[in-house]
Amino acid sequence: MFCFKKQRVYAVLLVVILFTTIFSGCSRKDMGEAQVMAEEKEKLSTIRVAKQFGLVYAPLMVAEKIDFFSKYGLKVEWLTLGSGGTVREAMAANELDVAFMGIPPYLIGWDKGLPAKIAAGYCVTPVSLVAYDENIKTIQDFKPEHKIAVPSPGSIQHILLSMALKKRVGDPNALDDNLVALPHPDGAQAMLAKKDVVAHFTTPPYLFEEMEQPGYKVVLDGFDAFGQDFNFNVSIVTQSYHDNNPQGYAAFVQGLNEAMNWVNEHKEETAELLAPEFKIEKEKLLKYLTAEGVNYTTAPYGLMGFADFMKEAGYIFRVPERLSDIAWENILAQVGKREGGSCTLEKIQWSK
Amino acid sequence: MSNLLTVSEITKIYESGKRKVVGVKNINFCVNKGHFISIIGPSGCGKSTLLRCIAGFEKTNNGKISLNGRPVTKPGPDRFMIFQGLDQLFPWLTLKENIVFAMRVVDKGRENFNKKAEAYLELVGLEGFGGFHPYQLSGGMKQRASIARALSVRPKLLLMDEPFGSLDAFSRRAIHQMFLKVWQKTGVTVVFVTHDIEEAIDLSDKILVFSQGKLKGSIENPLSRPREKDIPAYRSFLLKVSDFLDEECDGCLRLEEPSTVGAKLAF
Amino acid sequence: MRDFLWKIAFILVAAIIWELIRLAGGYPKLLFPGVGSIAIALWTERLDIISKTLFSLKIIGMGLIVAIVLAMLGTFISISGKFFAEIVTDLMAIMHPLPGIAILPVAILWFGIGIKAILFVIVFSAVWPLINHFYTGFRSIPVNQLEVGRNLGLAGWELAMKVMLPASFPHILSGLRTGWARAWQASVAAELVFGAAGGQGGLGWYLYKKRFMMETPGVFAGMLIIVLIGIAVEYLIFAGVEKRTVRKWKTIIS
Numbered sequence A: 001m002f003c004f005k006k007q008r009v010y011a012v013l014l015v016v017i018l019f020t021t022i023f024s025g026c027s028r029k030d031m032g033e034a035q036v037m038a039e040e041k042e043k044l045s046t047i048r049v050a051k052q053f054g055l056v057y058a059p060l061m062v063a064e065k066i067d068f069f070s071k072y073g074l075k076v077e078w079l080t081l082g083s084g085g086t087v088r089e090a091m092a093a094n095e096l097d098v099a100f101m102g103i104p105p106y107l108i109g110w111d112k113g114l115p116a117k118i119a120a121g122y123c124v125t126p127v128s129l130v131a132y133d134e135n136i137k138t139i140q141d142f143k144p145e146h147k148i149a150v151p152s153p154g155s156i157q158h159i160l161l162s163m164a165l166k167k168r169v170g171d172p173n174a175l176d177d178n179l180v181a182l183p184h185p186d187g188a189q190a191m192l193a194k195k196d197v198v199a200h201f202t203t204p205p206y207l208f209e210e211m212e213q214p215g216y217k218v219v220l221d222g223f224d225a226f227g228q229d230f231n232f233n234v235s236i237v238t239q240s241y242h243d244n245n246p247q248g249y250a251a252f253v254q255g256l257n258e259a260m261n262w263v264n265e266h267k268e269e270t271a272e273l274l275a276p277e278f279k280i281e282k283e284k285l286l287k288y289l290t291a292e293g294v295n296y297t298t299a300p301y302g303l304m305g306f307a308d309f310m311k312e313a314g315y316i317f318r319v320p321e322r323l324s325d326i327a328w329e330n331i332l333a334q335v336g337k338r339e340g341g342s343c344t345l346e347k348i349q350w351s352k
Numbered sequence B: 001m002s003n004l005l006t007v008s009e010i011t012k013i014y015e016s017g018k019r020k021v022v023g024v025k026n027i028n029f030c031v032n033k034g035h036f037i038s039i040i041g042p043s044g045c046g047k048s049t050l051l052r053c054i055a056g057f058e059k060t061n062n063g064k065i066s067l068n069g070r071p072v073t074k075p076g077p078d079r080f081m082i083f084q085g086l087d088q089l090f091p092w093l094t095l096k097e098n099i100v101f102a103m104r105v106v107d108k109g110r111e112n113f114n115k116k117a118e119a120y121l122e123l124v125g126l127e128g129f130g131g132f133h134p135y136q137l138s139g140g141m142k143q144r145a146s147i148a149r150a151l152s153v154r155p156k157l158l159l160m161d162e163p164f165g166s167l168d169a170f171s172r173r174a175i176h177q178m179f180l181k182v183w184q185k186t187g188v189t190v191v192f193v194t195h196d197i198e199e200a201i202d203l204s205d206k207i208l209v210f211s212q213g214k215l216k217g218s219i220e221n222p223l224s225r226p227r228e229k230d231i232p233a234y235r236s237f238l239l240k241v242s243d244f245l246d247e248e249c250d251g252c253l254r255l256e257e258p259s260t261v262g263a264k265l266a267f
Numbered sequence C: 001m002r003d004f005l006w007k008i009a010f011i012l013v014a015a016i017i018w019e020l021i022r023l024a025g026g027y028p029k030l031l032f033p034g035v036g037s038i039a040i041a042l043w044t045e046r047l048d049i050i051s052k053t054l055f056s057l058k059i060i061g062m063g064l065i066v067a068i069v070l071a072m073l074g075t076f077i078s079i080s081g082k083f084f085a086e087i088v089t090d091l092m093a094i095m096h097p098l099p100g101i102a103i104l105p106v107a108i109l110w111f112g113i114g115i116k117a118i119l120f121v122i123v124f125s126a127v128w129p130l131i132n133h134f135y136t137g138f139r140s141i142p143v144n145q146l147e148v149g150r151n152l153g154l155a156g157w158e159l160a161m162k163v164m165l166p167a168s169f170p171h172i173l174s175g176l177r178t179g180w181a182r183a184w185q186a187s188v189a190a191e192l193v194f195g196a197a198g199g200q201g202g203l204g205w206y207l208y209k210k211r212f213m214m215e216t217p218g219v220f221a222g223m224l225i226i227v228l229i230g231i232a233v234e235y236l237i238f239a240g241v242e243k244r245t246v247r248k249w250k251t252i253i254s
């Protein structure tokens, strides 16, 4: 009996070792130099980008449809991944070069050593907490039984709510027990059905859809919570891609700029192009694209403003000391560094 | 002697789908208190059916069964059945617990069942085995324990459906002797089903011969107890019973008995 | 118990090998957290982990009790008539292969987001294997034992509790094993897919949060707890019950 057990343990250990050798064999570390070189060469012209779906991703969808990258010699591999969590994990595993995410989720990854930095700001859009209960007028009115939908823990919506709570109630976690993690479409569905949740922290087009309903109102505006504008998303590029493929990197940033600009200049064409993708009427899409507060821009806004609060509230353990800790040189160059006190562009990287 | 069991005009017909199978038909007989009756007959002649009707496991189509003048309608501990199968003890209980379980269910009292259980085990020659689980026993010991459990609830009538049919000749001999002693000691009335003529002759006062669902005849056993096999009277009686069987069961083979027919699962 | 200690020893050895591989490969903490950082996560988060574990156990306990009651009812119904038996076996054939987590969307539609939906998934995951085992168990009770019970005058509920239940216990036990495993998996999976409502969540929700906070050591700590509870329940509860019952009675089924 005793011996048999021992044998079994050895067998299992052997399997574990075998697995880990295979595992490490697959990792790039053990690859031959030549193979790495060949792969790098090929990579020069390709970039792996996580695709996302939603109104705010209109420039990205346009960039894919019209293809703003190939003229710079860049081929984009569009990947569709599940949640924001998966995107970061894929980057950490070097399965992905570019991703789009909110500043707080990026900071959480950065804090944990995710080797990637911001290559571009990505739009400024309203982010608001909507409620339909007439007794809820401010964030102080939530009772323990009221459920509030946010996309996920650590999302920009979650952090904005915490920031506002800190300012107004003094406790950033005051409503943590009221939060429900629901992806935007599910949250919107629950809101419109007035089922399960009484409030939803969301973005266009869900924000617009909810606000069209009678009695639905904004109880917290994201810009108010932050104090000024911030990028809804940022585009982040991994260290290895940035370092090994400077041309690819430059091409991607430039292609993204062009796509962004094209949307601003051609909103009607954009609506026509994307209406079938979103499965809504062209007119409605155009209305959303041109709604007040939506700004399709790659300029950086509010990059540094979340970190101090997030550290204080325990979401991260360190804060970037300077912008260069979290952003690549093109961003740094845009923001600049005014001698003798910050300039406007530097100031808008912080919260008020 | 007084009349304990009366079976009159009993008919049992099994209906499986559209087919009707006769179990037993128009059976009449009586058993006196303290008597030992054997029922013999070829396989499928309705021996088990009759026993199950008396036990109350089967509803009869016609006729009346009464015990001490009271009609039998459902199973009860006054008529206790012992089966051929070696799985009738509860495997999750020890021998003693099996007996205590039965006594407790029937008497519902808080008497000293443990002591009584030990006495019954001793009665069947299983003293010292009270703490054993059924899997630790031989076939013969299991049947002895089943008998002890049956006797522990003090039934008026023991219904035994080939209880020793699964045992080897050796343990069967031993168990016969034990059982006869117990029968004499307790004075319990026994209806004993077997397909073994010698077993019937060795044990019983009277032999009922069944064939094709009908009672063909009843033969009084003239032999005195204790019964010895190597005397001419024994041999001539054996011959008589065999001849009667051959005659009555003309054409139908005397087969080895299968174990009890699967009873319907119901509660 | 020795088996249990062996499992613990095995985990220790695995931890050492894990650490050796990590150090040899120089993997980042994000992908391959060290045993030390997992231990630190376990310690610093102990209160949260304990409350999440208790919540998981509570909700699984509730789900299992409901599932057992339903399975018992289903079993009684199905053995009380051929017609019902066919309905239940057909239902079982349809539902058994369906992973509990697959009905989460339906559960949310019916019960909303919250404990009820997760409970529904747990009950659904556990009830079919339970019915399957209970039904098989009741069907395989030796007829002689049932008739001894009836002969003693037992019927209905009393017969079920005093004879049918212990007689089918080997099957019931293996049903409970499967049911527990399915319920445990379902609760973790459901919370992992859809999170939890508000502050109420179990270990699946813990994993979910740790994942979104990219706290890989925390994710491993949560997984470790899930594994340890699985082992503990198997060795401290099921193996113990088995030793005291079916192994003692020699009625164990393989």
Ligand SMILES: Nc1ncnc2c1ncn2[C@@H]1O[C@H](COP(=O)(O)OP(=O)(O)O)[C@@H](O)[C@H]1O
Residues within 6 Å of the ligand: B014, B015, B016, B021, B022, B023, B024, B041, B042, B043, B044, B045, B046, B047, B048, B049, B050, B257, B258, B261, B262, B263, B264
């Ligand atoms: N539950 C049952 N359903 C249908 N037929 C049965 C059932 N039990 C017994 N029979 C039939 O009734 C007849 C008598 O059977 P049984 O009493 O078991 O005979 P014996 O015990 O003498 O061998 C046989 O033909 C048998 O097939």
Ligand SMILES: [Mg+2]
Residues within 6 Å of the ligand: B047, B048, B049, B161, B257, B258, B259, B260, B261
């Ligand atoms: Mg028979």
